[in-house]
Amino acid sequence: MSLGMSKERYAYVVPVPMGMESITKEELKALGYDDLRLDNGRIYFEGDLRVIPRVNLWLRTGDRLLIAFGSFSASTFEDLFIGIKALPWEIWLTKDARFPVLGRTHGSQLKSVPHIQSVAKKAIVERLKAVYHESWFSEEGPLYTVEVSLIKDQAFVTIDTTGVSLHKRGYRTLVSPAPLKETLAAALIYLSRWKTDEPLVDPLCGSGTIPIEAALFGRHIAPGLRRSFAAEDWPQVPQRLWDFARKEAKDLAQRDKKLEIWGSDIDESVLSMARYHARMAGVSETIRFRTVDVRKLSLPHDVGTLITNPPYGERMGKEDDVRTLYETLAQLYRTHPGWSMLIYTAYPGFETVFGKKAHKNRKLYNGRLLAYAYQYARTNTQKPSHRA
Numbered sequence: 001m002s003l004g005m006s007k008e009r010y011a012y013v014v015p016v017p018m019g020m021e022s023i024t025k026e027e028l029k030a031l032g033y034d035d036l037r038l039d040n041g042r043i044y045f046e047g048d049l050r051v052i053p054r055v056n057l058w059l060r061t062g063d064r065l066l067i068a069f070g071s072f073s074a075s076t077f078e079d080l081f082i083g084i085k086a087l088p089w090e091i092w093l094t095k096d097a098r099f100p101v102l103g104r105t106h107g108s109q110l111k112s113v114p115h116i117q118s119v120a121k122k123a124i125v126e127r128l129k130a131v132y133h134e135s136w137f138s139e140e141g142p143l144y145t146v147e148v149s150l151i152k153d154q155a156f157v158t159i160d161t162t163g164v165s166l167h168k169r170g171y172r173t174l175v176s177p178a179p180l181k182e183t184l185a186a187a188l189i190y191l192s193r194w195k196t197d198e199p200l201v202d203p204l205c206g207s208g209t210i211p212i213e214a215a216l217f218g219r220h221i222a223p224g225l226r227r228s229f230a231a232e233d234w235p236q237v238p239q240r241l242w243d244f245a246r247k248e249a250k251d252l253a254q255r256d257k258k259l260e261i262w263g264s265d266i267d268e269s270v271l272s273m274a275r276y277h278a279r280m281a282g283v284s285e286t287i288r289f290r291t292v293d294v295r296k297l298s299l300p301h302d303v304g305t306l307i308t309n310p311p312y313g314e315r316m317g318k319e320d321d322v323r324t325l326y327e328t329l330a331q332l333y334r335t336h337p338g339w340s341m342l343i344y345t346a347y348p349g350f351e352t353v354f355g356k357k358a359h360k361n362r363k364l365y366n367g368r369l370l371a372y373a374y375q376y377a378r379t380n381t382q383k384p385s386h387r388a
Contacts, residue, residue: 008048009046009047009048010046010047010048010049010051010067011044011045011046011067011068012044012045012046012047012051012055012065012066012067012068013042013043013044013065013066013067013068013158014028014042014043014045014055014059014062014063014064014065014066015041015042015062015063015064015066016041016042016043016061016062016063017041017063017183017184017364017365017366018041018363018364018365019362019363019364019365020061020183020184020187020364021038021041021043022038023061023187023190023191024043024059024061024062025038025043026190027058027059027060027061027062027190028043028045028055028059031054031055031058031059033045033047033051040151043062044068049236049237049238049241050241050244050245051065052065052161052229052231052237052241053229053231053237053241053242053244053245053246054245054248056161056162056166056224056229056231057222057223057224057225057245057246057249058222058223058224058249059166059223059224060183060186060187060190060213060216060217060223061183061184061186061187061190062166062183063165063166063167063183064160064161064162064165064166065160065161065162065166066147066158066159066160066161066162067092067158067159067160067161068156068157068158069087069092069146069157069158069159070083070087070155070156070157071154071155071156071157072086072154072155073153073154073155074108074110074150074153074154074155075108075109075110075153076109076110077110077115077116077119079155080110080116080119080120080123080148080150080155081119081120081122081123082123083123083155084119084120084123084124084127084148084155084157085123085124085126085127086127087127087157089124089127089128089131090127090128090131090132091236092144092159092234092236093124093128093144094141094142094235095128095132095134095137095141096137096138096139096140096141096142097137097139097141097142097143097144098139098140098141098142098143098144099121099124099139099143099144099145099146100143100145100146101117101120101121101124101146101147101148102117102145102146102147102148103116103117103120103147103148103149103150104147104148104149104150104151105149105150105151106149106150106151106152107151107152107153108150108151108152108153108154109153110150110153116148116150117148120146120148120157124146125137141233142230142233142234142235143163143230143233144159144160144230144234145159145160145163145230146158146159146160147159147160160230161229161230161231161234162229162230162231163228163229163230163231164227166183166223166224167181167182167183167184168182168227169182169223169224169226169227169281170226170227170280171212171226171277171278171280171281171282172207172209172277172280173276173277173280174207174273174276174277179206179207179209180206180209180210180309180344180366181209181366181367182209182213182223184344184364184366185209185210185212185213185309186213186216186217186223187364188210188307188309188342188344188364188373189210189213189214189217189307191342191362191373191375192305192307192340192342192375193340194214194217194218194305194307195305196217196218196257196259198260198301198303198304198305199260199261199262199299199300199301199303199304199305200214200218200259200260200261200262200304200305200306200307201261201262201263201264201299201300201304201305201306201307202262202263202264202306202307202308203264203265203292203294203297203306203308203329203332204264204265204294204308204309204310204311204325205263205264205265205271205274205289205308206265206267206270206274206309207270207273207274207277208263208271208273208274208275208277208278208287208289209277210263210307210308210309211261211262211263211274211278211287211289212274212277212278212281212283212287214259214261214307215259215261215278215281215283215286215287216281216283218257218259218261218286219253219254219255219257219259219283219286220252220253220254220257221249221253221254221255221282221283222249222252222253225246225249225250225253226280226281226282255282258286259286260300261286261287261288262287262288262289262290262300263287263288263289263290264289264290264291264292264294264297265289265291265292266291266292266293266294267291268291271289271290271291274289275289294325294328294329294332295324295328297332299332299336299339301338302336302338303338303339303378304336304338304339304340305339305340305341305342306332306339306340306341306342307341307342307344308329308341308342308343308344309343309344309345310325310326310329310343310345311325312345312346312347322347322353323353326347326350326353326354327353327354327355329341329343329354330353330354330355330356333354333356333376337378337379337380338378338379338380339378340375340376340377340378341374341375341376342373342374342375342376343373343374343376344364344366344371344372344373344374345371345372345374346369346370346371346372350372350374351374354374356376358374358375358376359375359376359377360374360375361373361374361375362375
């Protein structure tokens with residue numbers, strides 16, 4: 001049985017949406033973590049307790065940070081009970097800990113998720129009873145969400161350090177139709193290889209997620225600075241580690257860095273949300289929002305990057321409107337050879353309507369929706385003559 005931890009080193013796992021594994025791996029490498037292992041939409045690595053505040057604060061594209069607590073074979077519920085009870089829960093779970101148990105199963109003989117959760121919960125309670133010499137637990141203290149995943153009769157047990165998913169940065173409080181997750185917007189920015197000394201435009205920005213994530217990225221602002229995490233209440237992670245990580249993030253932020261980021265949309269009501277969200281994120285002064293029909297859009301300067309998640313299908317209403325929109329983006333590309341474009345859409349046959357095969361395309365999920373990031377490289381590389 002592997003407990004996934006030692007006295008000073010801990011095993012961690014970052015779940016990521018399908019298609020984003022290499023992007024998140026690149027992020028973790030940039031944060032200084034090596035020996036990264038990818039497996040089934042998850043990235044495994046090791047580190048000390050400092051990983052918990054740093055990764056939660058800095059990770060832009062992953063879903064959450066989990067402690068990989070144990071794994072073992074379990075083809076029967078008796079196996080599951082014995083394996084869960086054998087794990088040293090007292091290392092993490094305090095006497096007053098709240099520990100809801102989530103379950104998943106795929107390709108295993110144990111198929112009932114509610115039963116998996118019930119057996120795992122009972123096994124943890126029995127372990128804690130023996131350790132703390134208590135017959136009942138109030139569960140009114142820190143939150144430790146446990147997940148038990150059964151995959152081909154192998155049980156994988158994790159504890160969530162994050163709480164609310166990392167895509168919830170804390171700045172997007174207003175509800176807009178068909179929102180793009182913040183983590184996915186950040187992934188599109190990574191894929192675009194945007195150079196921050198050049199302009200970035202989202203001509204169909206909706207409630208502003210892509211421009212805001214670009215501003216956070218361009219100014220090296222940790223995306224988790226304005227929110228809290230489950231592990232902040234854990235006594236095992238000293239407050240000084242959180243204080244140090246937050247101070248480090250604030251010191252590294254380049255809040256005065258000049259960026260040129262434009263967001264536009266034909267709908268003034270969603271742009272009002274975008275402006276509000278930008279203020280909540282602390283980047284409103286670096287993004288220019290405009291009410292503009294994309295058919296009348298002019299791109300600033302000779303060189304830049306366009307990233308957008310255009311509406312399609314039911315979001316547009318009519319097939320002709322969809323085709324007109326994508327033909328407009330194609331015209332922008334043809335008339336602005338110094339601009340690269342990344343267009344993220346689930347529209348079937350996009351390249352046919354756009355009139356050009358993408359230089360690269362990448363399969364990325366937005367929740368359960370499968371879509372593709374179509375990348376078009378600039379056809380010349382002349383430098384912009386001036387900045388606005």
